[in-house]
Amino acid sequence: MKRIAVFASGSGSNAENLATYFANHSEITVALVLSDRKNAFVLQRMAPLGVPTRFMPKEDFENGTVLELLKRNKIDLIVLAGFLRLVSPSLLAAYPHRIINLHPALLPKFGGKGMFGMHVHEAVVEAGEPETGITIHFIDAKFDEGEIIAQYKTEIFQGETAESIAAKIHLLEMKWYPNVVEKVCNELA
Numbered sequence: 001m002k003r004i005a006v007f008a009s010g011s012g013s014n015a016e017n018l019a020t021y022f023a024n025h026s027e028i029t030v031a032l033v034l035s036d037r038k039n040a041f042v043l044q045r046m047a048p049l050g051v052p053t054r055f056m057p058k059e060d061f062e063n064g065t066v067l068e069l070l071k072r073n074k075i076d077l078i079v080l081a082g083f084l085r086l087v088s089p090s091l092l093a094a095y096p097h098r099i100i101n102l103h104p105a106l107l108p109k110f111g112g113k114g115m116f117g118m119h120v121h122e123a124v125v126e127a128g129e130p131e132t133g134i135t136i137h138f139i140d141a142k143f144d145e146g147e148i149i150a151q152y153k154t155e156i157f158q159g160e161t162a163e164s165i166a167a168k169i170h171l172l173e174m175k176w177y178p179n180v181v182e183k184v185c186n187e188l189a
Contacts, residue, residue: 002185003031005075007083012042014081014102014173019049021178028185032073036061036085062088070094076188079181080139084116087139097147099139100184102177104169106151107135111144121162121169131155132165134172136180149184152176 004022006015012033019030033046033053043053060066067090070078078091080101087099103111105120110132115123124132133153140146152175154168 002028002076002188003074004028004077004079004181004185005032005034005070005073006030006079006081007034007036007087008042008081009035009037009040009084010042010082012040012045012081013170014177015042016045016049017174018079018081018178018181019046019051022182023049025182028182031075032069034066034069036083042082058085061085061091064090067091067094077181077185081177082116086141086143089141092139092141097138098188100149100181101137101139101144101146102173103135103137103144104132104166104173105135106131106133106153107137107144107148111135113143115144118162118166121165124156124165125160125162129156132169134169134176136177150176150180 006018008015015033022028022030030051033051034056035042036058038055046053056066078095078099110120110123131153133151135148136150137148138146152172
């Protein structure tokens with residue numbers, strides 16, 4: 001059984017989608033959800049699904065506490081779902097090519113520090129882009145620069161707003177993120 005840990009900082013809709021998708025999977029499970037924010041809704045959202053959760057302060061992600069917790073829980077893959085901080089070098093070293101992220105734009109455009117959520121969609125509208133989408137990628141030591149695993153696109157129509165684009169992106173995330181996570185898990189040794 002491949003065991004996934006999800007890192008999330010916000011409401012947790014993608015974490016919930018992943019947990020639901022893998023709830024009855026014979027080979028993959030969401031074993032743990034960690035948040036760096038004490039009041040993140042993701043922690044409450046997981047309760048009905050029976051997924052263990054933990055609030056871990058910023059320093060625990062950097063001082064080895066999270067890494068030890070992941071090892072104790074025999075985690076095979078880390079999946080970021082709205083996690084808004086860089087992953088520590090020690091976690092990158094312990095999980096090479098085993099930490100993936102979902103970004104709400106077609107990288108390398110509209111990535112980097114501060115480019116998350118509505119900030120991304122507003123920038124896409126302002127740039128007059130004809131399309132946008134999601135990028136699922138392995139992470140490295142910089143925001144949104146890791147190796148791309150998959151991208152899925154949607155057209156932007158004249159008059160669309162950041163809010164309408166956000167809704168389209170959310171649909172792409174719900175459809176594709178679990179599928180790509182499953183594919184990555186299936187390719188793990």
